[in-house]
Amino acid sequence: MSVRVYIVPVVADVVGFTAKYFNDLGVSWTGQLYGLEPVMLVAADVTGPQHTSIAANGDVAAFPLNLDAVIGANLATVQAQLESRDMPSDWVDASMTYRQLLKWLTRLFALVQRITGMYDLDPFANVTLDTVIGPLWASRLEDVAASFGQTVTVPPGATIRQVFKAVADLVPSTPAIRGLVL
Amino acid sequence: MSLPAQDNFNRADAGNLGANWTEMAPATGHMTIASNLCSDTVAGFFAMAYWNADSAPNDQYAFVTRILFGGGYAGLTLRLSGSPDSGNGYAVLVNDSTNQIRIYKITAGVATQVTNDSISFVSGQVMRGEVTGSTIKAIYNGALIQSTVDASYGSGQWGVASFGGKMLDDWEGGALVTATQVPYQPWMQAAPVMAQ
Numbered sequence: 001m002s003v004r005v006y007i008v009p010v011v012a013d014v015v016g017f018t019a020k021y022f023n024d025l026g027v028s029w030t031g032q033l034y035g036l037e038p039v040m041l042v043a044a045d046v047t048g049p050q051h052t053s054i055a056a057n058g059d060v061a062a063f064p065l066n067l068d069a070v071i072g073a074n075l076a077t078v079q080a081q082l083e084s085r086d087m088p089s090d091w092v093d094a095s096m097t098y099r100q101l102l103k104w105l106t107r108l109f110a111l112v113q114r115i116t117g118m119y120d121l122d123p124f125a126n127v128t129l130d131t132v133i134g135p136l137w138a139s140r141l142e143d144v145a146a147s148f149g150q151t152v153t154v155p156p157g158a159t160i161r162q163v164f165k166a167v168a169d170l171v172p173s174t175p176a177i178r179g180l181v182l
Numbered sequence: 183m184s185l186p187a188q189d190n191f192n193r194a195d196a197g198n199l200g201a202n203w204t205e206m207a208p209a210t211g212h213m214t215i216a217s218n219l220c221s222d223t224v225a226g227f228f229a230m231a232y233w234n235a236d237s238a239p240n241d242q243y244a245f246v247t248r249i250l251f252g253g254g255y256a257g258l259t260l261r262l263s264g265s266p267d268s269g270n271g272y273a274v275l276v277n278d279s280t281n282q283i284r285i286y287k288i289t290a291g292v293a294t295q296v297t298n299d300s301i302s303f304v305s306g307q308v309m310r311g312e313v314t315g316s317t318i319k320a321i322y323n324g325a326l327i328q329s330t331v332d333a334s335y336g337s338g339q340w341g342v343a344s345f346g347g348k349m350l351d352d353w354e355g356g357a358l359v360t361a362t363q364v365p366y367q368p369w370m371q372a373a374p375v376m377a378q
Contacts, residue, residue, distance in 0.1 A: 015228070015255060015345050016286070016293035028299045030330050033287060040296070110316065110333040117270070117334030120290065147336075174331045 003178050004046050005063040005102060006054060007085060010038040021054050030178045035112035036122040039085050041105060043178035061085075067099035067180070086124045088161040103182040106174035111167055114144050129161040141167060148172070186356030187236045187340070192218045199231050199342075206230040206259075206341070207291060209267045213342055219249060220353065222256070225346035228293060230269070232262040232341030233355055241358040243312045244340040245321075247351045250305030253279035254346030258353070259288070260313045261338030267291045270335050273343045274311035274320045278303045283327050285311075285320050287334070293345075297328045314358055 010033070011020045019040045022029045029044035046054065055062040061081040071078050075094045078101070082089035087108060092101060115123050119140060133141065138154035141163055145152035150170040154163055173182060189202070196215045198205060205212060211222050211229030222229035244258040255275035262271035273286040273293065285297040301322050310321040319329040340355030 010294060013295070014226075015295065018295040023295075023298060028328075029297065030328060031296045032331055033294060033296060035334075036289070106331070110331070113333040116289070117336070120270075171333075177331075 001045050001047055002051075002065055003043050003180050004051050004054075004065060005067070005177070005180070006042045006044065007061040007081070008040055008042055008054075009059050010040050021057065021060070025050050025053065032106065032109045032174070032177070033113065034085070034087075034109055035116040035124075037086060037112070037124060041109055041177075043180055045178070063098050063102060067102060068097050070094065071096050071098065071101065083129070086129060088129055088165045090161065091165055099182060103173045104168065106177070106182065107171040108164065108168040110171050110174070111144065111148075111164065114147055114171075115140070118144060118147065123160070127160060129164075130159050133158055133160060133163055138163075145170065183236050185236060185239075186354050187233050187238075188352075188354045189220075189233070190218075190352050191215055191220045191350075197223075202233060202235040203231040203341070204234045204266070204339075206232060206262060206264075206266050206269045211344070213344065218351075220246075220342055220350040221348050222344035222346070225254060225348075228291075228343070228345050230259055230262065230273070230288075230341060230343040232259060232271075232339035233353075234339065236355075238337075238339045238355060239357040240337050241314045242340055242355065243310060243358050244353065244355040245308050245310035246342060246353040247306055247308055248276050248278065248303075249349035249351055250278050250303075251348040253277065254344065254348060255284070256344040256348060256350055257309050257342070258311050259339075259341040259343045260311050260318065261335045262288070262341050263335065263338035264290075271338045272311070272313060272318050272332070272335070274309060274318075275343060275345065276301070276303060276309050276322065278305070283309070283320050283322055285318055285328060285330055287332055289334070296330050296332070299328045301327060312358055 009020045031040040031042040079089035207230045210227035213231040257275040260272045268291045286293040307323045312319040316333040
């Protein structure tokens with residue numbers, strides 16, 4: 001049994017919504033939501049066969065067991081997995097480890113969670129990561145940064161990708177998820 | 183009133199929990215008083231209520247005793263706020279049939295499960311939830327079972343929740359006091375204004 005990390009879809013279940021795949025396998029898991037997006041970052045206690053079963057699904061992005069491995073030749077795949085889920089990836093390079101990436105993702109998730117908590121809005125609705133941020137959302141993002149104790153000025157012409165990367169860099173990361181120290 | 187807020191639900195049967203409670207899912211279910219217990223009314227639908235007689239601190243705990251009834255999820259809520267049927271917050275629920283404990287995030291009245299663990303359920307044992315900063319914890323019978331992080335909701339009231347789970351007793355909500363609060367990491371203090 002090992003703790004493995006995944007990015008998976010959020011699906012409906014009998015109570016409301018949940019992370020796809022894990023309840024069906026009866027595993028223990030901990031997740032973080034990406035705001036109102038139907039995406040969850042999950043750390044789960046899984047066996048080898050359970051991991052194989054989960055990772056085989058096309059809508060799952062699975063982190064390697066060794067989070068200290070460098071992304072290396074998997075860079076294009078990693079970037080594509082992130083971009084398809086509205087997560088900026090142009091800053092990721094082959095020399096980074098998966099642990100560094102995961103740590104930053106917890107910052108990004110916290111940022112997006114705070115946005116939806118403050119405004120009840122999905123910042124990715126009807127836009128792409130390359131959409132230029134208008135004055136209203138610039139003001140909102142500055143207020144969100146302030147809620148984390150950070151002073152941020154969103155420059156005119158900045159895109160969602162640029163601002164989310166920069167602000168997420170200032171947000172506290174999650175120290176550990178399900179015992180995995182980040 | 184003064185903290186901790188407490189309710190043993192020992193009063194006459196009623197279709198709601200009384201004036202100290204605000205129903206948060208009246209469109210789907212009601213938390214009621216039945217046989218001196220807190221009970222929901224309809225299996226298969228969510229019922230929630232928060233304590234309104236005291237102002238809950240941001241860092242808070244709640245605990246409640248879960249009574250064996252034969253299935254369904256029931257437990258407590260944390261930082262619950264907003265309007266009935268569209269509220270936001272967190273819930274810690276236990277299922278006495280499947281022996282599972284889960285943390286849920288509630289957004290606009292809709293619950294999304296964000297943790298899952300197994301426990302050995304025993305009727306009458308205490309389930310407790312805590313939220314400090316962005317960390318939500320589920321504690322059962324004195325043992326920390328699970329925790330997760332969510333930065334969405336920083337304030338709100340404690341309460342009770344059920345999804346066909348029926349019976350709860352002896353609820354308490356109070357303030358979590360931490361010895362030392364460190365709001366930001368040292369690296370953040372030198373963080374620059376956002377780069378272009």
